[in-house]
Amino acid sequence: MNRQVADAPGARTRWEHSAHHPGHPTPPRLHAPVEHAALRVLVVEEEERAAKTLVQNLTRRGYRAESVATGTQALQVHHQVDLILLDLDLTDLDGLEVCRGIRAVSDTPIIAVTERGSELDRVLGLQAGADDYMVKPYGFHELLARIGAVMRRVRPSRTSRVIEHGPLRIDPVARKVTLHDRPVDLTRKEFDLLRILALQPGAVVSRRQLMSQVWDDAWSHKGRTIDTHVSSLRGKLGSSDWIVTVRGVGFRLGNP
Numbered sequence: 442m443n444r445q446v447a448d449a450p451g452a453r454t455r456w457e458h459s460a461h462h463p464g465h466p467t468p469p470r471l472h473a474p475v476e477h478a479a480l481r482v483l484v485v486e487e488e489e490r491a492a493k494t495l496v497q498n499l500t501r502r503g504y505r506a507e508s509v510a511t512g513t514q515a516l517q518v519h520h521q522v523d524l525i526l527l528d529l530d531l532t533d534l535d536g537l538e539v540c541r542g543i544r545a546v547s548d549t550p551i552i553a554v555t556e557r558g559s560e561l562d563r564v565l566g567l568q569a570g571a572d573d574y575m576v577k578p579y580g581f582h583e584l585l586a587r588i589g590a591v592m593r594r595v596r597p598s599r600t601s602r603v604i605e606h607g608p609l610r611i612d613p614v615a616r617k618v619t620l621h622d623r624p625v626d627l628t629r630k631e632f633d634l635l636r637i638l639a640l641q642p643g644a645v646v647s648r649r650q651l652m653s654q655v656w657d658d659a660w661s662h663k664g665r666t667i668d669t670h671v672s673s674l675r676g677k678l679g680s681s682d683w684i685v686t687v688r689g690v691g692f693r694l695g696n697p
Contacts, residue, residue: 481504482506483508483519483521483524484499484507484526485508485509485514485525485526486508486526486528487510487528495508498581511532512538516543516653517653519549522549523592527553527554528554530557537565538569540566545650546641550592551573552587552591553571555574558576572594575587606696607697609683611635611636611639620679625677625678627674627677630656631670643694645687645691647691648692651667651691683697
C-alpha cells in the first residue's frame, strides 16, 4: 500500500527535473504563501516515515510543524496549533470521529488526508468538519496551495471573532469577558472553559472533551476539577443557569 504523502528529502520535484532538459522553459519556483510565517501545523499520521518526511518538508518552507501518531494525541494537543493535517486512517480512533471531536470544541482548520477517494468518503469527511480533503498520494505543492487557501479563508474570522451570547460577550483575542457590559474577572482555565462552551451554544460538550481542551488530559478521572471551575464560573456570572449540567455527559451553555 502506497502511503507516501510528500516528496522525499533531497528528491527532485517534477519542476526541478524538467529544468535540466534542453528546450524546457525555466519553471516557476513554488513556495508556501508569505502569510504562513510561524504557522503551527500538526501532522496526524501514524506511519512514522511519512510523518517525518512531511514535517521535514513543511519545516524547510518555514512552517512550525510537528507530528503525533494517534487520534488520542491529536485530541489532546490540537488546540495548540493553527492548522491540522489529519490522516483519517488511524488505528486507535476513527479519523472521522477525531475530526468531529476537534470540530465540536474548536474552529482550528483541518485538512483531511486519506486513501479513501470515493465521493461518499469526501462527503463524510467534509460533513465531519474538515475544511478540505486530499486523497493519497498527493503532490506536496498542491498541499502547500491548499494550506494557503484554507488559511486565507479562516484567518480573518479566527483573529477577530468575538462570541456574543445574549448579554454575554467573549473576546478571545483580548481574553476578556463582559456581562451586561460589565467585566467579569476569570482565571485562565475559567476563560478557556467558558469559551469552549460558547463556541457551540446549546450543544453538549463532554467532560472528556473539556479535560482534553482545557487541561490537556482526555483521560483524567479528576471530575472535581471541572465541577469546581463550573461552580466558580456560575458564581462569577451570577446564575447557575449559564452553565447547564447534562448528567452523565457533560455541560452546555444555557440561556438564563
